[in-house]
Amino acid sequence: MKPTRTVKTADTLLSVINQLQALNGAGVTELATHLEMAKSTVHDHLMTLHEHGYVVKEDDTYYLSLRFLDHGSYTRERLALKEAVTPPISQLADDTEETVWFVVEERGQAVYLYREIGERGVDLVCRSGTRTGLHATAAGKVILAGYSDERVREITDKQGFDQKTPKTIADTETLLKDLKDIRDTGIAVTSDETNRGVKSVAVAVSGTEEIYGSVVVSGPRQRLTGEHLEDTKSLIRSAANEIELRIDNDVCFR
Amino acid sequence: MKPTRTVKTADTLLSVINQLQALNGAGVTELATHLEMAKSTVHDHLMTLHEHGYVVKEDDTYYLSLRFLDHGSYTRERLALKEAVTPPISQLADDTEETVWFVVEERGQAVYLYREIGERGVDLVCRSGTRTGLHATAAGKVILAGYSDERVREITDKQGFDQKTPKTIADTETLLKDLKDIRDTGIAVTSDETNRGVKSVAVAVSGTEEIYGSVVVSGPRQRLTGEHLEDTKSLIRSAANEIELRIDNDVCFR
DNA sequence: TTGTTCTGTTCCTTAAACCCGAACATCAAC
DNA sequence: GTTGATGTTCGGGTTTAAGGAACAGAACAA
Secondary structure (H helix, E strand, O other): OOOOOOOHHHHHHHHHHHHHHHOOOEOHHHHHHHHOOOHHHHHHHHHHHHHOOOEEEEOOEEEEOOHHHHHHHHHHHHOOOHHHHHHHHHHHHHHHOOEEEEEEEEOOEEEEEEEEEOOOOOOOOOOOOOEEEHHHOHHHHHHHOOOOHHHHHHHHHHHOOOOOOOOOOOOHHHHHHHHHHHHHHOOEEEEOOOOOOEEEEEEEEEOOOOEEEEEEEEEEOOOOOHHHHHHHHHHHHHHHHHHHHHHHHOOOOO | OOOOOOOHHHHHHHHHHHHHHHOOOEOHHHHHHHHOOOHHHHHHHHHHHHHOOOEEEEOOEEEEOOHHHHHHHHHHHHOOOHHHHHHHHHHHHHHHOOEEEEEEEEOOEEEEEEEEEOOOOOOOOOOOOOEEEHHHOHHHHHHHOOOOHHHHHHHHHHHOOOOOOOOOOOOHHHHHHHHHHHHHHOOEEEEOOOOOOEEEEEEEEEOOOOEEEEEEEEEEOOOOOHHHHHHHHHHHHHHHHHHHHHHHHOOOOO
């Protein structure tokens, strides 16, 4: 598909960075064995990253540095969604008392951007910046529902169907069938598709042309039922709408 | 000082990343001219970053991707300070009605980690992850006050004295004299040293051995005076103390 | 239409440097 | 003292990064 020319040294550098995060900090030898590379090679890369301030060293153990936080929060800020998204999200968390996330799509994956934990909310995804397959989450499905079937196929062909639980959608046809229902109702409700025992309700946030992202409320399956579920649905709808209005009119001039 | 072997291709890759942030997104040619490199070279690096999901492409313009947010928020989370820091910070912002930051030192620089904006607070540093010289901020100076003069010299020798305003400290001797006073009172108060017209008050957060960081309240110079200043001082002191207790006892098991 | 001038992309060739391996240094533990 | 685990240094062979020049495609003016 994309046999374009690539810088192999960059591959190794990025793999060092990723492995360093995966291992939650590591020494030279440990990294080298995990990456199946020579110790000296890893050492050189770590020295370079250290020189540029991208890793910190504590007694022979290397960790990623906060320089990544700079790049990361810059990137999030660039989307210019914070002012529009944060207050309604916050309000929604207060009203529903559950955990609320604002999610965007990037490169065929769902990225969790802004969170607010309500009174009784449980902490699930844990970190902003976390990525998941769009198929495996209500937030992702409601975004996909705004795309054409063709575009959905493109994404699933490339990304596949990572199975988070036994109930995670595993093929394109089932996904497209789900999306059809979501398009009708404008809301996505899932149970146990991302985490066992967790129910999620999501609504898309769209502009005139593009889809900005989605708002999702997650909580224990047995709690998000009956009246509480219905209340939640309409609360999310108005929160999503509120965000749309704020994006259109607000300080966020995109 | 450190003539160790370094991976030059990694240098160029990182410079591409940094330039991409500095230019707030750019095309191949624009990047190449800024970096004084061949277009083809930049192109190859961008392709590699794209392949790995570290940049996104919108009509021939490349931007850093949210993958950096993943690394960044992971790094911040690794410090395991959030649970201990966030609530007292939040309370302090409510009480003082000013802007509050929690700051840590990394590689001889001050890194802004957690923020809370009070009722009348003004948004100054803008993003978490932002780095500044320790000498140029109350938050940094109060951290330096916890270090030995020798260690302070090491840092200033390496980092120099970036001048943010005409009143920014410009040499080691003046800094050390300031630190002496700060050590006596346990509090750092600065005016116009980081931003013109801005006054900052900071207190360190320390454990039994190391210093975790500092809490800083910033606001307009003319507002942070008299009684409001004195109130602020004692509020910061108790907030910092609260954080120390939470770090020692809390869920944060370091 | 044609020409101009920006882009981004491809390909070739060579000098550079990445990567490995092996040796060395250092520290703990037994 | 010896063993085994680290991190570190260093020379050299061969991959390959990086530059330059040519190509493609779009936008625009004349």
